Amino acid sequence: MDLYVWIKSLHVISVIAWMAGLFYLPRLFVYHVESNAVSGETEALFQTMERRLLRAIMNPAMISSWIFGLWLVMTPGIVDWSAFWPYTKLAAILGMTWFHMWCAGQRKELLAGTSTTTGRRYRMMNEVPTLLLLVIVFSVIARPF
Numbered sequence: 001m002d003l004y005v006w007i008k009s010l011h012v013i014s015v016i017a018w019m020a021g022l023f024y025l026p027r028l029f030v031y032h033v034e035s036n037a038v039s040g041e042t043e044a045l046f047q048t049m050e051r052r053l054l055r056a057i058m059n060p061a062m063i064s065s066w067i068f069g070l071w072l073v074m075t076p077g078i079v080d081w082s083a084f085w086p087y088t089k090l091a092a093i094l095g096m097t098w099f100h101m102w103c104a105g106q107r108k109e110l111l112a113g114t115s116t117t118t119g120r121r122y123r124m125m126n127e128v129p130t131l132l133l134l135v136i137v138f139s140v141i142a143r144p145f
């Protein structure tokens with residue numbers, strides 16, 4: 001039981017770091033594509049910020065969220081598979097992981113100069129992690145189902 005609360009704490013710390021990146025990286029993309037300075041120092045600065053955010057924060061945070069989350073799943077008596085909430089949470093975390101991969105793909109396109117995504121679309125996509133976060137937290141805490 002002692003270990004359970006420590007693993008859960010590490011899980012929550014990891015998801016906070018992951019979410020911070022998932023909220024901020026698409027905002028950086030908006031500023032990046034809408035900045036008129038298409039070359040030079042500004043372009044290089046955006047590329048550096050995006051690379052560091054993804055590699056130094058988001059990738060490790062996603063991996064540790066999964067590791068500690070799966071550790072909780074494997075802890076006996078924690079997940080009641082006859083309830084509905086584990087499935088809504090699973091669907092939303094798969095969606096969150098897809099969104100992470102989509103952001104990573106967008107970063108590569110911006111780096112290569114092949115991106116055609118508009119600032120408006122990045123703004124819309126920025127709402128995806130918010131919606132998934134609502135589903136996850138309601139699933140795991142309020143458990144209305």
Ligand code: HEM
Nearest residue numbers: 012015065066069070072073078079093096133136140141
């Ligand atoms: C990455 C894959 C993930 C897995 C496998 C996973 C799995 C789990 C499990 C099994 C629990 C324990 C539930 C309990 O103690 O009753 C838990 C707790 C929690 N998870 Fe996740 N989770 C994942 C991602 C996330 C994400 C992305 C978020 C938030 C955006 C999140 C937020 C939470 C919170 C807030 C709790 C604590 C709930 C509480 O006990 O009050 N998890 N998770």
